Each structure stands twice: as C-alpha cells, then as structure tokens.
Amino acid sequence: MVRKLLLPLLLAVATASAQPADENTLFEQGNRAYAEGDYAAAREAYEQLVKSGSRNPAVFLNLGHADYRLGREVPAAINYRRAIALDPANTAARSSLEHVLGELGVPAPGLGAAEIVGQYIRFDLLALIGSLLFWAGTIAFVFAIFSVVRRPGLIAAGVLAAVVGATLVALSWAGDSRIALSKTSIIVGDATDARSTPADNGQKLADLPIGTPVRVIAARDDWSLVRLPVGVDGWVRSSALEPVFPGALPVIP
Amino acid sequence: MIALMNPAPRLLAFAALLLLAAGPVRAQVATSLSSQTGQVGVPLQLQYQFSNVGKPADMPRSIMVDGLEIRLTGTSRRVEMVNLQTTSMFIFAYTVMPNRPGNFTIPGFAVQVDGRQVRTQAVSLRVAGSGGSMPPSPGPGVQRQIPGPPMPQQQPSQQRPPRQVAPSGQPSARTPPRTSTGEPAPYYGEIVMGEKKTAFVGEVVPVELRFYFRADCQFDNLQRPTFGGDGFTAAPLSEPEQTEQYLDDIPYNIVTFRSAITPAKSGPLEIPPAQMEGRMVAPGGPAGLDPFFDQFFQNFPMPGIGRAENIQATTNERQLDVQPLPKEDRPENFSGAVGQFTLKASADPKQAGAGDPVTLTLTVEGRGNFDAMGPPTLTGADGWRSYAPKESFDGNDAIGFGGTKTFEVSMVAREDRTATPGAEFSYFDPIKKKYVTLRTEPVAVTAAGSAAAADSTATAGADEDLPPTVGAPNDIAAPATVLSARGPDFRPWITSDWFHLLNFAVLAALIISIPYLIWMRRRAKKDARTVELESSVRTAKAAWQKATDPMEFYAAAGQFMVARLALWDDKLATLVDPAEALTRRIADPSERRQLQSVLAKRDELHYGRTSGGALDPEERRRVTDLLEKFSKNHG
Numbered sequence: 001m002v003r004k005l006l007l008p009l010l011l012a013v014a015t016a017s018a019q020p021a022d023e024n025t026l027f028e029q030g031n032r033a034y035a036e037g038d039y040a041a042a043r044e045a046y047e048q049l050v051k052s053g054s055r056n057p058a059v060f061l062n063l064g065h066a067d068y069r070l071g072r073e074v075p076a077a078i079n080y081r082r083a084i085a086l087d088p089a090n091t092a093a094r095s096s097l098e099h100v101l102g103e104l105g106v107p108a109p110g111l112g113a114a115e116i117v118g119q120y121i122r123f124d125l126l127a128l129i130g131s132l133l134f135w136a137g138t139i140a141f142v143f144a145i146f147s148v149v150r151r152p153g154l155i156a157a158g159v160l161a162a163v164v165g166a167t168l169v170a171l172s173w174a175g176d177s178r179i180a181l182s183k184t185s186i187i188v189g190d191a192t193d194a195r196s197t198p199a200d201n202g203q204k205l206a207d208l209p210i211g212t213p214v215r216v217i218a219a220r221d222d223w224s225l226v227r228l229p230v231g232v233d234g235w236v237r238s239s240a241l242e243p244v245f246p247g248a249l250p251v252i253p
Numbered sequence: 254m255i256a257l258m259n260p261a262p263r264l265l266a267f268a269a270l271l272l273l274a275a276g277p278v279r280a281q282v283a284t285s286l287s288s289q290t291g292q293v294g295v296p297l298q299l300q301y302q303f304s305n306v307g308k309p310a311d312m313p314r315s316i317m318v319d320g321l322e323i324r325l326t327g328t329s330r331r332v333e334m335v336n337l338q339t340t341s342m343f344i345f346a347y348t349v350m351p352n353r354p355g356n357f358t359i360p361g362f363a364v365q366v367d368g369r370q371v372r373t374q375a376v377s378l379r380v381a382g383s384g385g386s387m388p389p390s391p392g393p394g395v396q397r398q399i400p401g402p403p404m405p406q407q408q409p410s411q412q413r414p415p416r417q418v419a420p421s422g423q424p425s426a427r428t429p430p431r432t433s434t435g436e437p438a439p440y441y442g443e444i445v446m447g448e449k450k451t452a453f454v455g456e457v458v459p460v461e462l463r464f465y466f467r468a469d470c471q472f473d474n475l476q477r478p479t480f481g482g483d484g485f486t487a488a489p490l491s492e493p494e495q496t497e498q499y500l501d502d503i504p505y506n507i508v509t510f511r512s513a514i515t516p517a518k519s520g521p522l523e524i525p526p527a528q529m530e531g532r533m534v535a536p537g538g539p540a541g542l543d544p545f546f547d548q549f550f551q552n553f554p555m556p557g558i559g560r561a562e563n564i565q566a567t568t569n570e571r572q573l574d575v576q577p578l579p580k581e582d583r584p585e586n587f588s589g590a591v592g593q594f595t596l597k598a599s600a601d602p603k604q605a606g607a608g609d610p611v612t613l614t615l616t617v618e619g620r621g622n623f624d625a626m627g628p629p630t631l632t633g634a635d636g637w638r639s640y641a642p643k644e645s646f647d648g649n650d651a652i653g654f655g656g657t658k659t660f661e662v663s664m665v666a667r668e669d670r671t672a673t674p675g676a677e678f679s680y681f682d683p684i685k686k687k688y689v690t691l692r693t694e695p696v697a698v699t700a701a702g703s704a705a706a707a708d709s710t711a712t713a714g715a716d717e718d719l720p721p722t723v724g725a726p727n728d729i730a731a732p733a734t735v736l737s738a739r740g741p742d743f744r745p746w747i748t749s750d751w752f753h754l755l756n757f758a759v760l761a762a763l764i765i766s767i768p769y770l771i772w773m774r775r776r777a778k779k780d781a782r783t784v785e786l787e788s789s790v791r792t793a794k795a796a797w798q799k800a801t802d803p804m805e806f807y808a809a810a811g812q813f814m815v816a817r818l819a820l821w822d823d824k825l826a827t828l829v830d831p832a833e834a835l836t837r838r839i840a841d842p843s844e845r846r847q848l849q850s851v852l853a854k855r856d857e858l859h860y861g862r863t864s865g866g867a868l869d870p871e872e873r874r875r876v877t878d879l880l881e882k883f884s885k886n887h888g
Contacts, residue, residue: 027736055742092730099729135756142767146773
C-alpha cells in the first residue's frame with residue numbers, strides 16, 4: 001500500500017525537477033542584462049520568472065542582486081532570505097544577505113541549528129521520511145497486535161519506528177524557517193505607521209521604519225492587522241507589507 | 254543603595270568595655286600588599302603583621318616567586334592602646350620588585366609563633382609592563398586568626414582592625430582633608446589613576462573612585478556615585494568593595510568602585526569629580542534637645558539617635574594630557590585596538606569536505622580597548638571564502654580592561670587547501686608608544702574545494718585586490734549563472750494538501766483494515782480448529798477400522814461421530830453435545846436412533862468396564878456402514 005502511494009509521489013517529484021525551457025531562457029536573459037549593467041531589465045526578467053511560479057533559489061539570489069544594484073536593499077535582503085529558505089546551503093545568498101544587512105545596520109542572523117541541519121537534508125524530505133517511518137511503524141505495530149502468533153519484536157520495532165518518525169516530522173516542523181516565517185512580512189513602504197483601526201484617521205500607534213519585521217494576524221480590505229516586534233497589534237496598509245514567503249511576488253514600491 | 258558596616262552598637266560596646274577592659278585579646282596575623290596591581294620595576298610593599306603574639310621565630314629573609322623579587326626590609330614592634338585594650342604587634346616589611354608582567358601569587362607559608370605553627374595568607378598580584386597604566390589599589394589586607402587557647406567572648410567593637418599599609422603614591426589617602434574646625438573630614442573621595450598623567454586617544458585608563466567615610470560616624474542611604482564627562486567614555490562602575498583603613502589614627506570605611514575611561518579626543522582632558530550621595534547621622538541627640546543631654550549623646554553615641562544630614566562625598570578632579578595616535582608607521586590593517594595583546598590561532602575541524610566550513614578561531618588576549626577592537630585580517634586567504642566572524646569576550650576583571658576576545662571565522666574552501674589563511678592583528682601599544690603587528694602562521698587543515706563557495710567569492714572589481722577582511726563581505730556575491738536543481742516551494746510539504754492527503758489516506762487505510770485484521774485473526778483461529786478436528790476424524794476412523802475389541806471399536810466410533818458433529822457445527826469437540834446435535838442435525842428418526850445406539854453402546858462399554866468379548870463381524874459391518882453413511886451424507 002505504501003509503495004502504491006509513494007510511486008506516484010516520486011514520479012511527481014522527478015517531473016517537477018525538470019527545468020522548463022522557457023525558464024532557462026528567461027533566466028539567461030536576466031543574467032545577460034545584469035552583466036551589461038541593465039539591472040532594471042534583469043530584475044524584470046527574474047521577477048517574471050517568480051511570477052510564473054519559479055521557486056528556484058538561483059532566481060531569488062539574482063533577483064536580490066538586481067534589487068541591491070538598484071538601491072533597494074530591503075527587497076534584496078528579503079529575496080536573499082527566500083533563496084536561503086529554498087536552499088539553506090546557498091553560501092552566496094548568505095554572504096550577500098550579511099553584506100546587505102550590514103549596510104542596513106541590522107545584525108546578520110547567525111547560523112542556527114535548524115539551518116545547519118537544513119544544509120544536509122531538506123526539511124521537506126525529512127518530513128516525508130518521518131511521516132512514512134511513522135506510518136510504517138504504526139502499521140507494523142497494528143499487524144503485530146492482531147497477529148495470531150505473538151510477535152514482541154515486531155511490536156517493539158513498530159513503536160520505535162513510529163516514535164522516530166514522529167520526531168523527524170516534529171523536527172522538520174520546528175526547524176523549517178518557511179513555517180516559522182510563514183506569517184511574517186517586512187515593512188517596505190516609506191513613512192509606514194501602525195494604527196489602532198483600519199483607517200487613515202485611526203490613532204497612530206507606532207512608526208514602522210523600512211525593514212521592520214511584523215507578524216500578520218488578519219487582513220481586512222486593504223489593511224492588515226500585524227503584531228509589532230514590541231508585542232503591540234496595529235493596522236498597517238497591506239501595500240506597505242512584503243511577505244517573506246509569498247504565494248506570488250507582489251509589486252514593491 | 255549601599256550600607257556601610259558600622260561597628261557594633263556603641264552603647265553595648267561601652268558596657269562591654271567596662272566589663273572586659275582587661276580581658277584577653279584575640280591573636281591575629283594579617284597580610285597586606287600595598288597594591289594588587291603593579292608595574293615592572295615599581296616596588297611594592299608587603300607586610301606581615303602579627304598581633305597579640307610573641308615574635309615569630311623563622312620569618313624568611315626572602316620569598317621565592319618567579320618574576321618577583323621579595324626581600325625582607327625591616328622588622329618593627331608596635332604597642333597600641335585602644336579603649337583600654339593593649340595591642341602588641343610585630344610587623345615584618347618586605348619589598349616586592351616585579352621583574353616581568355603577569356599574574357602572580359605570593360604564597361602563604363608556615364611560621365612558628367608561641368610554639369604553634371601559623372600559616373600566612375597567600376596574596377595575588379597583577380603586574381603590567383613597565384609604564385603600564387594600572388592604578389594601585391588597596392591591598393587585600395587579609396587577616397587570619399591564629400588558633401589559640403579559648404578566650405572569653407568579646408564584643409566586636411573591642412577588636413580594632415590591624416592597620417593596613419596605605420597604597421603607595423597616594424599621600425591624600427594617608428592624610429584626610431580637614432574640616433574648617435581642623436577635624437579630619439568625616440567623608441571625602443578621590444579618583445585614583447596611579448601616576449598616570451598622559452594617555453593616547455582610545456587608550457583604556459583604569460581608574461578607581463574611592464570614598465572615605467569615618468567609621469566612628471553613621472552613614473546610610475548611600476547611592477552609587479555619578480561619574481562621567483566630556484571627551485571620554487567611562488566604563489560602567491563595578492560593584493563596590495569595602496575596606497577599613499586607619500588614616501591619621503582615624504578609622505575610615507573605604508568604598509571603592511572600579512571603572513575605566515577611554516579618551517575620545519586629543520588635548521587636555523578634565524576628568525570631573527565623581528559624587529556619591531548619602532546621609533550622615535551626626536553624633537548627638539535629636540535637634541532641640543537640652544544641651545546637657547546633647548553632650549551626653551556626643552560622648553556616648555547611640556545608633557539611630559542623632560542628627561541626620563544629607564551629604565555628598567566628592568572626589569578631586571584629575572587631568573590627563575591626551576595625545577593622538579601617531580599617523581606615521583600606522584599599519585593598513587590597524588582597526589583601533591590600543592593596549593597590549595597577544596594573538597593565537599586554531600582551526601577546527603582539521604579535515605573538511607567540499608562545502609564544509611572550517612572554523613578559524615583567532616584569540617586576542619591582553620589588556621586594552623576590547624570594545625573598539627576590530628577583527629584580525631586574514632593573510633594568504635586565496636582559495637578560501639570567509640564569513641563575518643562570531644565575536645565573544647571573556648573579561649578577567651570587573652571593568653573589561655583585561656581579558657580574551659575570540660573571533661570565530663567560518664570559512665569554506667573554494668579550492669583544495671592544506672592550510673588555513675594566516676592572520677594579522679595590529680594595535681597601538683601606549684607603553685612602547687608604537688604600533689605592533691602580531692601574526693599567526695596558517696593552521697594545517699585538509700579542505701576540499703567547493704564550487705558554490707567559488708561562485709560566492711567572485712566579488713567584482715577592485716575589491717579583489719584588497720586584503721580579505723574578517724568582517725561583513727565587501728560586496729554581494731556574484732550572480733548565479735545556471736539554475737540550480739529545482740528546489741522546494743515556499744510552502745513546505747508538511748503544510749501542503751497532498752501531504753495531509755497522503756497521511757489521511759494511510760490513516761484511513763489502517764482504520765479500514767482493522768476489521769479485516771480482526772476477521773483474519775478469527776479465520777486463522779477457525780482454520781486451526783478445523784485442521785485439528787479433521788485430524789481427529791481421520792484418527793478415529795482408522796482406529797475403529799482396526800479395532801477388534803468392542804470397547805475400542807465403539808470408543809473410536811464415538812470419537813468419529815463427535816468430531817464430525819463438531820466440524821458440522823464449527824465448534825470445539827469438547828463443546829459438542831452429541832445427543833442434542835444428532836437430534837438437531839439428523840432428520841431420519843431411524844438413522845438418528847441407530848447413531849444414538851452407537852453412542853449408548855460406547856458409554857455402556859466405557860462406564861461398565863466390560864469388553865463384551867470379541868466384536869461380532871455382523872455388528873462391525875452394520876456400524877461401519879452406518880458411520881460411512883453418516884460421514885457421506887453429512888460430511
């Protein structure tokens with residue numbers, strides 16, 4: 001049964017690993033523009049790739065480079081962060097992020113335990129392996145319980161596999177920065193402030209400088225309710241927010 | 254808020270004094286060093302003071318400590334009378350000449366006193382290089398009770414602390430300022446910086462703020478002092494240390510705070526006085542008291558009774574001539590470190606695969622402005638990609654003047670390498686008044702080259718020609734030229750619908766399979782029973798066909814019938830009631846009767862214990878035919 005479920009999954013992964021021809025073409029087009037110093041054109045090409053659904057770390061790295069060369073340090077830092085999330089072993093994105101954060105005066109994030117683990121194994125794969133191991137252990141345990149013949153070894157092996165599998169799933173959940181930052185956005189708009197109500201005449205709670213990370217709690221019309229770093233909740237115009245891990249790349253002013 | 258330890262309640266002390274005026278006193282040995290810190294070539298004074306004992310017989314003429322020259326310079330005897338109590342002291346004075354910088358411990362040693370062996374206390378000393386800027390600080394003044402015969406309990410106030418040697422070079426500490434009436438001031442302060450008159454911009458100058466409070470006055474509600482000014486930064490004040498000292502035969506409690514100042518600009522630097530606020534309860538009765546009682550309280554002060562007065566103990570001002578750091582011979586990689594330092598390097602792991610980081614640990618140890626210190630510069634870093642170092646500082650004093658700063662540099666080899674880069678660290682030595690550059694040799698490691706690191710190191714333009722600095726990268730990395738293998742999406746698998754569906758499907762399949770597993774388990778058990786019954790049928794059939802004795806024949810025939818009925822009812826043989834089963838299963842009354850008669854015959858032979866002689870062949874055939882028919886029709 002597990003084999004029947006795993007086979008289509010592996011086939012889907014293998015299919016997804018293939019690079020579409022137009023993706024390569026667009027990427028090379030962006031690289032040429034970047035090499036010629038036309039960073040705006042390069043950015044446009046990379047952004048088009050992202051909008052078309054590309055989730056390649058190389059695309060986000062180069063998009064970050066184009067943003068940086070255009071003087072857009074905050075979007076550049078966000079794109080480097082995305083490249084690292086997609087590929088924790090991407091040293092180019094990490095060193096570039098350190099450089100940009102240094103220019104912004106923001107301390108560079110250290111290499112946490114989760115990121116060190118992520119350099120060796122993808123959290124997605126860890127979750128899948130953990131899940132399969134958990135179910136294999138559970139199935140073995142149930143079969144052993146209902147067997148006419150007593151099988152203590154199989155029961156022990158099943159429990160062990162289930163526990164290890166559940167631990168791996170928990171690790172992947174706790175360590176994956178995409179989960180930790182799934183609701184985090186960065187302030188990218190100038191003169192952004194948080195207000196007590198979703199209206200421009202609401203009481204001003206705080207000034208939010210560019211680069212401030214906030215956690216989005218809810219959204220209403222053009223406004224998002226965010227939790228500020230100091231723990232206060234306030235309403236911010238959604239156009240001033242840039243999700244760290246978006247479904248699609250929004251237009252950054 | 255700081256509370257001074259005041260002597261015991263004075264009224265009780267006075268009463269005890271009258272009672273125990275001629276009582277014995279406790280023998281003591283005190284060790285005092287004029288300063289816990291010193292400089293090479295500047296002598297210090299070490300004293301061993303034995304109170305209320307005979308003269309020690311075997312005091313050494315010199316004390317052997319590597320790096321220190323300690324010689325006996327004199328012996329004296331002093332007799333004091335305090336509160337009708339006589340104290341006799343033998344004082345052995347030694348001169349301590351530091352020969353080299355470092356941390357030293359002058360060990361304790363055993364001497365014979367009045368037939369008993371007494372051990373002196375060890376004291377520690379930190380020695381800076383010649384001309385160092387360590388301020389002298391009061392010696393530890395350790396005291397040790399000499400074990401002696403039991404003596405009556407005394408009031409604490411009767412024990413006068415032994416005199417301590419005042420710090421050298423501080424005449425003000427020996428002579429307290431006078432009030433307008435000529436009395437020693439009840440409180441005052443001073444800034445202690447040793448003989449320091451000049452400093453360089455960025456040089457850390459340790460200072461001590463000492464506040465003196467007369468021990469025979471009451472002080473409370475003392476606040477932490479304020480200290481700071483323009484043109485320099487001051488380190489946060491340490492926790493206060495309290496000692497007691499006699500100055501002009503007046504006991505003073507001394508509260509000492511340590512700090513350090515760092516001049517920020519050149520030119521004359523005025524260090525404003527530090528101030529410490531508190532409250533003094535002057536001896537005497539409450540305000541408005543009759544002059545007679547006021548005189549009484551003056552003579553016999555009582556705790557908590559007196560005139561409270563807010564006070565402000567103020568130190569003196571100090572001046573420093575601050576010189577700029579010289580521009581000539583300034584190394585290119587000088588990052589602002591001023592002081593005296595050493596540099597060490599180590600690497601871990603010694604072997605690294607492609608893309609694996611190697612951590613180069615650079616340790617800067619010494620004394621100076623660690624706060625302003627930049628990381629060392631890497632040399633020979635071709636083929637390596639280095640990242641911003643992780644810094645940590647481990648101070649060995651309260652003000653962060655001395656200690657160890659560690660820079661952990663993560664590096665990834667771009668090409669195969671057999672050694673890490675070397676490191677250079679330049680600083681300005683204010684004692685030698687010149688720049689010093691420290692270098693470390695490359696550390697042997699085996700690291701495989703990584704293409705990813707090579708990509709990220711290809712920085713553009715002139716930056717390549719600059720020496721690689723251990724700090725934030727000089728520029729962003731080179732852009733990726735090829736798309737990497739398609740990575741994951743922003744949405745982790747663990748939160749995706751298909752992942753949930755997969756797990757739900759497995760869970761559903763497991764739940765659905767549980768009834769099937771239960772059925773399988775039952776079937777397996779049933780199969781086992783059927784096999785057993787069929788075996789029993791075959792055994793019984795063979796037995797009746799071979800039997801010649803009527804008892805054996807009918808026993809086997811009965812077993813055959815029971816096993817057949819059990820198979821028929823799908824039950825265990827032991828659970829089958831043959832009479833009831835025959836009535837239920839056999840519709841033909843004649844056949845049922847004949848079969849019941851076989852069972853009856855079996856029981857008759859079994860319970861009657863009679864064999865009945867030889868089996869009649871006719872009867873055998875009739876029963877055999879009956880059982881064959883039963884087996885054939887109902888099998």
